Amino acid sequence: MGDQKIVKRSPSQVKYDMILYAIRLVVLVVLLGWIFIWIMMPTSTFRQTWLPHLRAKTTTSTYFGSQGTTLLIYTFPVLFIASLGCIYLHIVKKANDSNMDRCDNKNDAKGGKVTIWKRPFIVKGPLGIVSGTEVAMLLMFIGLLVWSFATYLHNFFALITRKSAAQFGVKVWELKLEDAGLILGLVGNICLAFLFFPVSRASPVLPLLGLTSESCIKYHIWLGHLVLTFFTAHGISYIIFWAATNQISQMVKWEKIGISNVAGEISLVCGLILWIATIPGIRRRFFELFFYAHYLYIFFMIFFIFHVGISYASIMLPGFYIFMVDRFLRFLQSRTHIHLVSARVLPCDTIELNFSKTHELSYTPTSVMFINIPSISKLQWHPFTITSSSKWEPEKLSVVIKSEGTWSKKLYQMLSTPTIDHIDVSVEGPYGPASTNYLRHDSLVMVSGGSGITPFISIIRDLIYLSTTFKYKTPKILLICAFKNTSSFSMLDLILPISGTPFEISNLELQIEAYITRDKEFKSNTLINLQTKWFKPNPNDAPIYAILGPNNWLWFGAIISSSFIIFLILIGIITRYYIFPKDHNTNGIFSYSLKALINMLVMCVSIAIVASVGVLWNKKLSAKKGNNQVQHLEGLSPTVSPSSVVYYNNGGNHNVELESLPSQLIAQATNVHYGERPDLRKILFEIKGSSVGVFASGPKKMRQEVAAICSTGLTENLHFESISFSW
Known part of the structure; x- marks a missing residue:
């Protein structure tokens, strides 16, 4: 204890720490509330009490209708967290640039009780190298899926009797199969809601949790397998139900109102082709096929929205919305030829x-x-x-x-x-x-x-x-x-x-x-x-x-928030003066597919306009500084x-x-x-020091060997981190 240095913190550091602490607290509260909604979603309390109460307040709105409810409780909290995360990361970046945190975290890595959750818990197997924290999060997510499936199943099956089945002209097992197929789709939607978070490279959500898009690729892979497993089972269940009840013609129906079966089938086919291309043998031998097949995600998502309607799809919107902002900014950056x-x-x-x-x-x-x-x-x-x-x-x-x-x-x-x-x-x-x-x-x-x-x-x-x-x-x-x-x-x-x-x-x-x-x-x-x-x-x-300049996190947060506000304003106007009048006249209800298409177009236009303005504005500011590096480098060509x-x-x-x-x-x-x-075991065990950072990068077997050594618990001073960029 006597040789530890006491680091004096300046007033500016204390101020920054207080702001960061406040942001973390707000983010934690909103995040817990959002997760609580997902937990309550399959319960009768949510579906029969909470949701009708919320819809009673929003469905009567002539601007958003039923879509307003899902935007409020599912989309808004995540985009709010993302915007706050941008402010948080901007402050952290400024602190790093001024070297404010160069030694303040000296003792962070030395607390064995804290870092035990970061140690490798599983080093071999299909999951790869997984820490204790990742195992805990994975188990909680699987618990959410099991809870949702079991709760939906219990509530839905409780309403199925011989009398109710007879009213529909089907058998009890056939009605249960139909409900099971629906439940599989609902649980798959939970996985889809998280699918795009790990592949948003510039997303503020991941670094806010101490993660990077490269380290999260494995989460995207896990979620992708779950999504297509549930959706495939969902589709097969309905096909069997239709075949058993002589309704196979349902496969070619595209309803104007409600669920569109054809759109769902097209979405599933695109997903299956993409899924097959990810098989390790195919991916290694035919990488171009794997690469190009991934572009089918565009059609997968478009027809998924056509299938369920924009109101329900808004539940899965936030992760995909952040991904679209990130993807469009990447598109703008890729248009420039680099020297x-x-x-x-x-x-x-x-x-x-x-x-x-x-x-x-x-x-x-x-x-x-x-x-x-x-x-x-x-x-x-x-x-x-x-x-x-x-x-x-x-x-x-x-x-x-x-x-x-x-x-x-x-x-x-x-x-x-x-x-x-x-x-x-x-x-x-x-x-x-x-x-x-x-x-x-x-x-x-x-x-x-x-x-x-x-x-x-x-x-x-x-x-x-x-x-x-x-x-x-x-x-x-x-x-x-x-x-x-x-x-x-x-x-x-x-x-x-x-x-x-x-x-x-x-x-x-x-x-x-x-x-x-x-x-x-x-x-x-x-x-x-x-x-x-x-x-x-x-x-x-x-x-x-830097596509958004030195203050890129603030600009990214501004693009997310302002584009979403513009999207809400435009959709509100279109709904009030175009969709709502048609919904409430004698011609019937407005087409679900057309409404979904309008929403997708407005969303893309809002993101494209705001992101383009942000990029052009920063490019103009950069031009004022007179960046002549390419001309300056001409002639600087040493021979060796x-x-x-x-x-x-x-x-x-x-x-x-x-x-x-x-x-x-x-x-x-x-x-x-x-x-x-x-001899890695001998080398690592002989390393002295109260805190030793152990990093492994390279072949999978080598990283697993290092992880296994650091996870033995024989040495408390080894803090392992795997660096892998392979998919």
Whole structure:
């Protein structure tokens, strides 16, 4: 206790903390209320007492009708949370930029009672590596599904008797089958309501919970399987019911009022095709089929809304609404051609792409960026880890691409062509955690396999910047990297950036243990310098920029809230002066499908207008600052990379003369082991320190091995985190 430092907090820090605490409290209350609605939804109390009471107040409205109830209790709370989350994340970002939180969380990682829920609870199996918190949340969600299914089943079946079945001209089991099919659809709708939250890359909801879209892909996969399982069972139940009761003609009916069967069948077929394409064998062998099949989600959602009507679909709207805002902003960003400054071609079929970026664009270590190269494929977008540090390299952004799939192999071949001097590139992102604080650990152990080293490069570069610029006491770093052959060892050269930015790494306590698993000894024929290609700037190219400027979270919140308000105003006007008069005249009720189509069009127009205004406004502000980075970079084309490849064997007898002091320091910190694999258990158990951050990135088996070691409970100081970007 005596050696702990007391960190004095400034008045501004206290003020920020109070605001953040207030936002968290409001968000928690609203979130619990929203979850409580989902819990009560299948009960008789909700359906027979609460819902009729709410509808009595809203259905009589000439502006929204029955849709107003679902918008009020299901859509509004989530969009309110998202808007508050944007304010919260903006404050956190400002605090990080001013280095206000650099040491305040030093003791956060040391509380064993707190972090026990973050430890790996399951390390193998279909769920992958899952922490105790994730298991608890998964069990609660499954509990919600079981509760909903059982409650619906009990309430619906209680009304089924021989007399009621006879009134419909069917048997008891047939009526129960019809109700069971309906219940399966209702439970599937719960999963659908959460399906799009994990794939909204710039969503404020995920970082508000300490999550990233990359780490949540597995949740999207789980929910996707549940959605299509329930919807398939829902469809099969109705087909059997119709066949048993001689109503098979119901399959081709598209009712003007109520449920549209044909729309539901089209939605289900689109979902099934998408589902089949996600089978691991198909996804690996035919990635393009998997990729293109995912675009069927558009038709899946459109016909789903036609199937159930816009009023009921509003229950599932909030997650999809945030996704649409995010998707349209990504579309606007992808229209710009980005300036590719240079590429480093490694002898291990790996390349590093260096892009120009604006000073205002900042991102955290381990962030990813999606890249599209139209000359290879106009539709394919692939995510890659960013290796640069936005603080250390304010005008440069780098990603590393391993030549493994068809797309990356074509890119590697393209860059190997001597005559090529320009490539058209579009990007989306960067996307990453809202904040990171590696300084809270005494030591960092980074375990990587192959190209899994790339996210650790960004962490190391960021720590070099902090130790150099602010003289921070950075954690001790142990980088354990395993490569198949000697040529892959050249990836260590990427630790140092290609730019001429001055840096000093002597203050960084770095140790690298490199394992070459397939080569038994040092091979001199692999001593090949990095090839560096420099590209000519194109006047139409632009640096990578923040699509919504430096205050992107505030703008994102403004787009969500203002577009939804515009949507409500337009729908209210259309309902009052177009839909309501037709609903209450002698011609009957307004077509459900047409009403759904109008709502979808108005929603898309509202989002498109507001998002476009936000992007154009920020682009105008950026233009006023005079961003001439592409022209400035012209002519800056050194002929060689700042560092050369270095190899060592166990005894350190094979050395290559290095060109710079930083390269020499990296070489001195490196030990190479040929023909063996790291003994991770021994290494991790020997690490000293009250708090040790253990990060694993690379092959699935390797990450599972590290997770299993950290989950044993034999060491309280190991805090595990898996970094995986594979789907």
